[in-house]
Amino acid sequence: MPLTAEQEWTLVSCGLLALADRVLTGGEAARLLAMVESYLDPEEQDLWMDLVADKAALEAHFEQLRAPPAANHLALLERVWAIALADGDASLTEIRVFERIGERLSIDGAQLIVHRKTWTYAAMERAEVVAGFAANLLQRGAAATPKEHTLYETLVGRLPLSKSRRARILGEIDAPPTLESLAAILKRFDRARQMETLRSIADAVVRTERREAAREQMAEFVAVAGLPPTVADGLHGFAPVQDKPAS
Secondary structure, three states, X not given: OOOOHHHHHHHHHHHHHHOOOOOOOHHHHHHHHHHHHHHOOXXXXXXXXXXXXXHHHHHHHHHOOOOOOHHHHHHHHHHHHHHHOOOOOOOHHHHHHXXXXXXXXXXXXXXXXXXXXXXXXXXXXXXXXXXXXXXXXXXXXXOOOHHHHHHHHHHHHHOOOOHHHHHHHHOOOOOOOOHHHHHHHHOOOOHXXXXXXXXXXXXXXXXXXXXXXXHHHHHHHHHHOOOOOHHHHXXXXXXXXXXXXXX
């Protein structure tokens, strides 16, 4: 299935931003891989992963791209900016690359700054929900182990948060916000951002030793947020466990 102009711009631009510091970090690589897998058929995925990991090839590809429809520019740029926030704060080098991409799409520089700040604030709100869910999970049943404390600190360190928010959220591992207060934040998002937040939660907790508790908590959280129960079932790692047929 061929890429649309918007998808191609998104992949190339995200690759350029991820390689702005010449180092592809874990969070950036995970986001790029998820995009490649969602946009492309399996036989094309390896070719594109090779491309988005090659800065010189990306630069050459970027220069010959034709701009996608103008109506898609801001949505595209928001997805690109998410790459800069994938492992915490964006660097000055990443901001410069982002400005270059915005300039190619004819976005006014002052407006791009406003959009960037708006998207960063929205990303911090989503990050608060992700961290709050994880902190609640670590208070469910057995007390959090030293290993789990370390995993929580690593998670919070990779979320797009200001220094003051990060310090506060790190201190919430033993006294987390309630699911009700987190759901109140989630309700402020549109459905696409709600789903993005829930997928981020699933990615953060599904591989922990509290997988079963995470499924139960996710079902509760979705209900408190007023979302259909099937929303939780569709998250990676949260599908209902099928009973084995009787022998």
